Amino acid sequence: DAMVIQNPRYQVTQFGKPVTLSCSQTLNHNVMYWYQQKSSQAPKLLFHYYDKDFNNEADTPDNFQSRRPNTSFCFLDIRSPGLGDAAMYLCATSRVRGSGDQETQYFGPGTRLLVL
């Protein structure tokens, strides 16, 4: 059974045309992450939500925004995609216990974004 679901799996957009990628989870995890991954490289963290608290990475461009309307869903908005934003976008979730210890992160299948 799918635990972290991403839609769509493939997204084609035009240069400068806003696009939204979605992620949902059935794990009831309190932390959700968005990563950008380029060919055969490690995923690069863009931002994450701990419950409703948004945490942006210092080097994430302003062009990238995120929303988490509830525990299960998280969205990645790219306001004006450039050619350099073509990549695989991965959503992941994990549970952080009250002790502060982080449990395993589980990834979705990813959305491959193509910018024309």
Place this chain on the structure above:
Amino acid sequence: TQLLEQSPQFLSIQEGENLTVYCNSSSVFSSLQWYRQEPGEGPVLLVTVVTGGEVKKLKRLTFQFGDARKDSSLHITAAQPGDTGLYLCAGAPSGGSNYKLTFGKGTLLTVNP
């Protein structure tokens, strides 16, 4: 800033050979996760190691967590073409309020028939 050095970055071997991938750090991790990723897919969790000195086996894959929880290795015995993929190690920080994984750069493994 925690760093996780993963080696080798690229590995191309023949079917039936053995191989080992290493992840090393000067930082202590509360746990370390290994993922395998196939082209066009998200990383799939292989194993999480938590205890220093822990050894876990998954069929032909053997994972070890260093005694000091600063390093880990993945050993594959008798590699098969289906093992081809990008292997990622990722460490979870020890303590504090940092909920981000530190990733190694990945090992791109190709197993030729």
